[in-house]
Amino acid sequence: MHVIEQGKGEVFSKITPDEFREHMMLKAERANIDKRMDLKDAIRQFVKNGDYLSVGGCSIVRLPMAFIHEALRQGLRFRMAAGTRTYDVDLLLDNDRISEIDIGYVLGLEMLGLPLYTRTRVKEKMNNGELRLCEWSNGTMAWRHKAAAMGVPFLPVRSLAGTDTFKYSAAKKIKCPFTNMDVVLVPALYSDVAVIHVHKADKHGNCRIDGMLNEDLDKARSAKNLIITTEEIIDTEEIRKDGSKTVIPQFYVDAVVEIKYGAYPTNMPGLYYLDLEHLKSYARAAEDKSGKALRNYYNEYVYGTSNFQEFLEKCGGQKRLDELRRIELLEKKDEKVKDLELIEGRA
Amino acid sequence: MFMTEKKPYNPIELMAIIASRYLEDGKLIFAGTGIPMLAAALAQKLHAPNLILVFEAGGIAPKASMLPLSVADSRTTYGAICCANMPEAMEMLQKGLVTYSFLGGAQIDKYGNLNSTVIGDDYYNPKTRLPGSGGANELGSLAWKTNIIMNHSRRRFVEKLDYITTPGYLDGPGARERAGLPAGTGPHLVFSELGVFDFDEESKRMRLKAVLPGIDKQKIIDETGFELLIPEKIITEKEPTEEELRILREEVDPWRVVLSRGDKPAPTAVPVQKAHDRVYGQNENSRSGT
Numbered sequence: 117m118h119v120i121e122q123g124k125g126e127v128f129s130k131i132t133p134d135e136f137r138e139h140m141m142l143k144a145e146r147a148n149i150d151k152r153m154d155l156k157d158a159i160r161q162f163v164k165n166g167d168y169l170s171v172g173g174c175s176i177v178r179l180p181m182a183f184i185h186e187a188l189r190q191g192l193r194f195r196m197a198a199g200t201r202t203y204d205v206d207l208l209l210d211n212d213r214i215s216e217i218d219i220g221y222v223l224g225l226e227m228l229g230l231p232l233y234t235r236t237r238v239k240e241k242m243n244n245g246e247l248r249l250c251e252w253s254n255g256t257m258a259w260r261h262k263a264a265a266m267g268v269p270f271l272p273v274r275s276l277a278g279t280d281t282f283k284y285s286a287a288k289k290i291k292c293p294f295t296n297m298d299v300v301l302v303p304a305l306y307s308d309v310a311v312i313h314v315h316k317a318d319k320h321g322n323c324r325i326d327g328m329l330n331e332d333l334d335k336a337r338s339a340k341n342l343i344i345t346t347e348e349i350i351d352t353e354e355i356r357k358d359g360s361k362t363v364i365p366q367f368y369v370d371a372v373v374e375i376k377y378g379a380y381p382t383n384m385p386g387l388y389y390l391d392l393e394h395l396k397s398y399a400r401a402a403e404d405k406s407g408k409a410l411r412n413y414y415n416e417y418v419y420g421t422s423n424f425q426e427f428l429e430k431c432g433g434q435k436r437l438d439e440l441r442r443i444e445l446l447e448k449k450d451e452k453v454k455d456l457e458l459i460e461g462r463a
Numbered sequence: 464m465f466m467t468e469k470k471p472y473n474p475i476e477l478m479a480i481i482a483s484r485y486l487e488d489g490k491l492i493f494a495g496t497g498i499p500m501l502a503a504a505l506a507q508k509l510h511a512p513n514l515i516l517v518f519e520a521g522g523i524a525p526k527a528s529m530l531p532l533s534v535a536d537s538r539t540t541y542g543a544i545c546c547a548n549m550p551e552a553m554e555m556l557q558k559g560l561v562t563y564s565f566l567g568g569a570q571i572d573k574y575g576n577l578n579s580t581v582i583g584d585d586y587y588n589p590k591t592r593l594p595g596s597g598g599a600n601e602l603g604s605l606a607w608k609t610n611i612i613m614n615h616s617r618r619r620f621v622e623k624l625d626y627i628t629t630p631g632y633l634d635g636p637g638a639r640e641r642a643g644l645p646a647g648t649g650p651h652l653v654f655s656e657l658g659v660f661d662f663d664e665e666s667k668r669m670r671l672k673a674v675l676p677g678i679d680k681q682k683i684i685d686e687t688g689f690e691l692l693i694p695e696k697i698i699t700e701k702e703p704t705e706e707e708l709r710i711l712r713e714e715v716d717p718w719r720v721v722l723s724r725g726d727k728p729a730p731t732a733v734p735v736q737k738a739h740d741r742v743y744g745q746n747e748n749s750r751s752g753t
Contacts, residue, residue, distance in 0.1 A: 173535070174520040174533075174534070174535035174549070175520065175533040175534055175535040175536070176532070176533050176535070176536075177520070177533065177535035177536060177537070178535075199549065200519075200520070200534070200535070200597060200598075219595045220595065220596060220597055220598070221594045221595050221596065221597035221598075222594055222595060223592065223593070223594045224594040224597075226496070226532060226533045227496075227532055227533075230593070230594065235591070235592050238592050239588070239589060239591075239592045242587055242588075242592070243587055243588045251580065251595060251596070252596070253595075253596035253597070253598065253599070253600035253601055254519060254549060254553070254596065254597050254598040254601065255549075255553035255556075255557075255598060255600065255601035255605075256600075256601075258548075258549035258550045258553055259550060259553070261550075262550045273557070274557050274604065274605060274643070274644070274645055275553075275557070275600050275601045275604040275605055275644075276600060276604070277604070277630070277642040277643040277644050278627075278630045278633045278638065278639065278642030278643070278644060279576075279600060279627045279628065279629065279630050280580070280586075280626045280627045280628065281580070281595075281596050281600050281627070281628050281629070284586065289643060297643065298642070298643030299643065300643070326540075326546075327522075327535075327537050327540040327546060328518070328520040328521035328522050328535050328539060328540050328546055328547075328548070329520075329521050329546060329547065329548035329549075330520045330521060330535060330548055330549050331548065331549045331550070332548070333548055334548075334550065383533075383535075383536060383537055384537075385537035385540060386537060389537070390532070392532075444537060446528075446529065447527050447528060447529065447537075447538065447541045447542075
């Protein structure tokens, strides 16, 4: 098939559909086992240095922060998918843990602006070759995950054409053999490992998520290894009462790790709002171009803690978490009056 | 800011009200957070009750009293008719369901092309690295009518972009179609704190459509880094009405999550925090950062 035009970017993840099929054949045998374990075990078993990583959630919502912290403590480095990523990827970039990155959107902290240290380091590292970047868009990143989840090598799409975003991507443009129209092809994106934080999961890994799903259904279905961190573990009988609520079925899942408040300080829809105070303290530290303020931030909150619970305690513990829950539930005042009173009574 | 005269509204309120007047009823709109969402929600309450908001992370037609701080915020799915996902939202655009998208950028040129990736002419060694496309490329490629919101200055309205992140009319008439983008799409209106702009049907170049209340045409020409088409007849936008201001303040953003950003000249994190404090109270348990 004749390629009309192609981007100069590189395809970073080299996993092919056939390689993935072989992997899934073996993985299916483990579908029905009890996958509960702690985070350190999950990482030991399913994450390797240099893996191509994708993580769940979007923007400052439902990010798997407990995993990010543990990965930082263990010194892991990744190549990475970055649809709309913010705080999670900033933490990895600040600590020089990413060597190759497919981006839709990085660096921004939404209303808190663009952290100066992080964006200066990215610029330096792009210039000296330590960080290699491939440009995409949120739509094409989502479709790349989707192609992989479908088990096909690429998908035709109708965006990117005519722009520098196309030029610096690894997309190709062809004439559609059926309609004769020009279409852009984006390559399937399989991950070595995906980590997704969910609301509820059973011990086999059947997952429920409230609120937006972003790219998580496809990321879960196209990763060789999938670690689920969950606010709560529920009985399989509970899952079976309404299978329509299962958005990720067990056969994709390798590890189920219960970590309450595992998305803090990001927003967990229906459970707790983002902690703007904490995010602001990070954003302030990132404004120090020398990196000193950030080193203090990391020494205090990540390297100076041995697990996520200690981090939560340092951030104000249950009292702060209750406040964030109250903010999250403001919209549901009528439905959850009892719940609110309970929290307000404790505060 | 260019408003020296004391007005009974701030620039964010003004831009949201002006933009809301241009949104037709019965359409789907892909809106980012900030002014686009204010405009869409205000239009819904005034003249477009059947306008449907879609957020890229999957929230569709939410019903929250507080405005979301991001496109994935739980308030984009509270009371929503559907919690979808990114591919579905983007495919709604790709299939032609979505009339309006609403975008911003760091730079815009006369064909409505947008840059949100790098400032500086060397991609590998830029002056400033920006976040990249995000969903902008799809919004600008696939919506029938792309609306754009920009702060107005010669640094932002430029003759040549450093990088085309999101397509406008590319290099002129027919260029989108030649590149393979869906026919009949492209930039529709540009809103700034000085004026409203559309695109000439033949040349596809940006044209002044309306000046905002109290703004002089020459001011707009001076603040634009490329030659703007100036038609003979230019409308002056009407001042915000009391009803528009009341609904915007009392019903659309009663917590002033976004509106408060216009209370100070430089929209930074600070006013948002003020709004946040107003909404949630000062955090008595405030921890020292670093």
